[in-house]
Amino acid sequence: MDLRKLRYFSVLAEEKHFGRAAQRLSLSQPPLSLAIRQLEEEIGARLFERTSRNVSLTAAGLALQREAEVLLRRTEETRLLVKAIAEGKEGRLRLGFGSSMLYRGFPKILDAFQAASPDIELSVQELNSTEQIEALQRDEIDLGFIHGREVPSRLEGFRYHAEPFVACVPRDHPCAGTRSLRLSRLKDDEFVLFSRNVSPDYYQSIIATCLSAGFSPRVRHQVRHWLSVVSFVANGLGVALVPSTLKASNMAGAVFVSIREAKILSETWCVWKAGGPQRPALDTLIQAARKQSLAMN
Amino acid sequence: MDLRKLRYFSVLAEEKHFGRAAQRLSLSQPPLSLAIRQLEEEIGARLFERTSRNVSLTAAGLALQREAEVLLRRTEETRLLVKAIAEGKEGRLRLGFGSSMLYRGFPKILDAFQAASPDIELSVQELNSTEQIEALQRDEIDLGFIHGREVPSRLEGFRYHAEPFVACVPRDHPCAGTRSLRLSRLKDDEFVLFSRNVSPDYYQSIIATCLSAGFSPRVRHQVRHWLSVVSFVANGLGVALVPSTLKASNMAGAVFVSIREAKILSETWCVWKAGGPQRPALDTLIQAARKQSLAMN
DNA sequence: GAGATTGATATATCTTTCATATCGATGATC
DNA sequence: GATCATCGATATGAAAGATATATCAATCTC
Structure with missing residues (x-):
């Protein structure tokens, strides 16, 4: 059960067609069939129902589809993160904030974080809530403070x-x-x-x-x-x-x-991208925000 | 960057010694050296500082160590989850609760969930808070309701x-x-x-x-x-x-x-294990608990 | 400076992965 | 209802990848 097979599985789960999936993978069809059969044996579960006419996911396959995507995405994000650290580009956290945050402890968060992690460079940019949500999903900022009633989907966060x-x-x-x-x-x-x-x-x-x-x-x-x-x-x-x-x-x-x-x-919410790799610097910053949040409520 | 190399990396990162790590992996030392070198090339970052006398992690390697463990653990959990679904064992959620939950909407959560997901079998067992935390970490229950002031480490949750x-x-x-x-x-x-x-x-x-x-x-x-x-x-x-x-x-x-x-x-907290695979049935149950939580506050 | 230890390198062997060719089953077409 | 096209499975040889043994160069210990 390696990432290669998960990648094959993931494409096949989308295409539901061995021929087309193989093509998308720049592969001929037999090795794809083989890989899927091996994956099924390794897991000990049938992942696809195939007739000679039709391919469909089993319940187990459906669950694996969700997970495989998470695993593959996170693997890729990890590669980028580790590379960025090696190149010294990870000593930087990018924050989005609306101007109203200036009256709501934003400077204190920055101060507290810089005191705890003086080596990390903070870059802040003023963006409205919609822009921040988009920027988070595009990995253009690491943390945002937005207005709303809940945490937008694909993000994690807390009511600040x-x-x-x-x-x-x-x-x-x-x-x-x-x-x-x-x-x-x-x-x-x-x-x-x-x-x-x-x-x-x-x-x-x-x-x-x-x-x-x-x-x-x-x-x-x-x-x-x-x-x-x-x-x-x-x-x-x-x-x-x-x-x-x-x-x-x-x-x-x-x-x-x-x-x-x-x-x-x-309501102001502190939000960040869900399901990414662990990032101690970001965790520290979130911690500072939580502390400030408590201090104000 | 496949799971085999991550596994090798993870062991080496613990042992900080090619010979011992290879032994733990039931492997001779040369292929381990090769695999690590390839991993470093694929990521584009040096992961270990080696002298002919000493092996240590770089900053990038340290970040990968954290992530590699998450990826490997989650991969294994995914395998078990998918297998369990195939064997029909996943149509079951196990809840822990303290007796005081009986006065706090617990029956309503069960009712609401069963109405939404009649095919999922719920099994509940009465455990105190400490027992529930241990049971969660040992994967013996899927969701718990405990007393305390915060979410215990390694768990996720919300104040119920x-x-x-x-x-x-x-x-x-x-x-x-x-x-x-x-x-x-x-x-x-x-x-x-x-x-x-x-x-x-x-x-x-x-x-x-x-x-x-x-x-x-x-x-x-x-x-x-x-x-x-x-x-x-x-x-x-x-x-x-x-x-x-x-x-x-x-x-x-x-x-x-x-x-x-x-x-x-x-305070009563609803908690579950953090960082595991996605489980729609569990999510539905958590949703029901959140709803009941709102209804009571 | 001799000996031991460590990670790197060289090479042969074995395993895995792949492409080409082919088969058997199924459904569409006339 | 016989023919043809399409699909996934199987067989087989070739290429790529992974591993073990043997060996080397560097460094530390005594």
């Missing part, structure tokens, strides 16, 4: 942070003095929203939240940074729903009021 | 449930009428405790909780089931700290009073 949305209103707004408000009191205000292109999840969940409170928000301004949102509000250009962290921005003219409706959360 | 401890006192106890109490008010009572052998974690955390409240509990009775704990209390044999679920036991004579001290939690 969750905080309630609060209303952000100008100082002279009727609600500015209250401790908390129902969302419906903002139904006639103009909303400053985080740009849909930059973070569809934020945009989506704010709209959905207003809808479930019984009104459709009047959207006037769309901006690209949270501080800009607060700044717009402070200048009387509208109201907004923002993660409560933004209270710390201390901008004159903007007042933060908590929302009666429970459980409206802004 | 967390609930506060409450005080359980007899009807005629001075505190029976109050809505909540400070632990120190129980410092002169006798305690009924869950047996230390059965669940060290429970025993431990109750003792620790009392200690941090400033007293050492007087332990008189140790019993092996939560309902026995409540029953003892109902009969005036002492007081106890129990997970709040036990309120539902509705036993006459026992009164439940919540505790002022915050954050004393009884």
Whole structure:
């Protein structure tokens, strides 16, 4: 049961045809038949049902198909990883982050990691959630911090942070003095929203939240940074729903009021690619993120 | 880069000696040297530093050592899994659980899973947390529900449930009428405790909780089931700290009073072995457990 | 500096893998 | 329903790969 036979098996499992599979493997058909028969003997299980007219996977074969792909992919990733280490290219971890992470302990994670692993170079790039997911799957970054409600498929991760949305209103707004408000009191205000292109999840969940409170928000301004949102509000250009962290921005003219409706959360997830080779440096970084996550909750 | 070479590499990486490694592999030394050299060429990286006197791993070799072991182990597990499926032995999932799970949605998980996968046979066995962890590592069970504060090493899992401890006192106890109490008010009572052998974690955390409240509990009775704990209390044999679920036991004579001290939690974790082959039936079961977990929190 | 130990090299033997040629079974076609 | 085409299995010799024995060069021990 070596990788050669698993590779043959994997192609045959896709093609379900000895001739075509052999062709794809640059091989003639007899050795493929032989290899599959040997594989079946080594495992002690029939993997394909063949008639002289038809080839199909057995239940055991189906299970092996899933596993063979994992094993083959991971083997190849291991080769690349080991080669990269030998060439000194693995002393580097690439992080993706949205700008909102700057208010959520991102610098502390970097500091903690650099203190623990001073030899590893960190390179960070600002990407929105969608871009980060794509970058992870293309192996262009090693770790990301995204917004959403769950770990996207093919990734691993944990919920890094969750905080309630609060209303952000100008100082002279009727609600500015209250401790908390129902969302419906903002139904006639103009909303400053985080740009849909930059973070569809934020945009989506704010709209959905207003809808479930019984009104459709009047959207006037769309901006690209949270501080800009607060700044717009402070200048009387509208109201907004923002993660409560933004209270710390201390901008004159903007007042933060908590929302009666429970459980409206802004969630940040720390994610990385699933099923790859072990990477101690990445593990250390994830550990630093977990620690920071605990410190904030 | 086939499994044969990885196996050779793995042994050599342990022995750090071509002669001994070859012997362990039932091999003469030259083919081992050749295989390692070929592996290094295929990967494009030097894996060992050799002098004529000494063999040691390079950084790249160290990374490959970790990965090679994973790949070899997983390959073998895959063989066993596929064989088991072919022999019809995989239509079975073995669960471990502590008796307290009976009050925590365990029957519902079983029902939900059986409804979704009627062909899979479930076999359950009652084991304490320590036994379950060992059974998982020996592949004797597939999924367990244990008490603790985290996922034990070499396992994967999630926090299935967390609930506060409450005080359980007899009807005629001075505190029976109050809505909540400070632990120190129980410092002169006798305690009924869950047996230390059965669940060290429970025993431990109750003792620790009392200690941090400033007293050492007087332990008189140790019993092996939560309902026995409540029953003892109902009969005036002492007081106890129990997970709040036990309120539902509705036993006459026992009164439940919540505790002022915050954050004393009884945590249940759902765990399984990490890094094994993919198993759809197990995934479905885990999914059912997650769903039940959400329904209870 | 003699002897022992270690990993590398050389070469012959054996095993594995492969391609060509062919067979037997099955289903489509007329 | 006989003929033909297609598919996977089998047979066989050739090429490639893996192994064992014998030997070498370097290095350490005493």
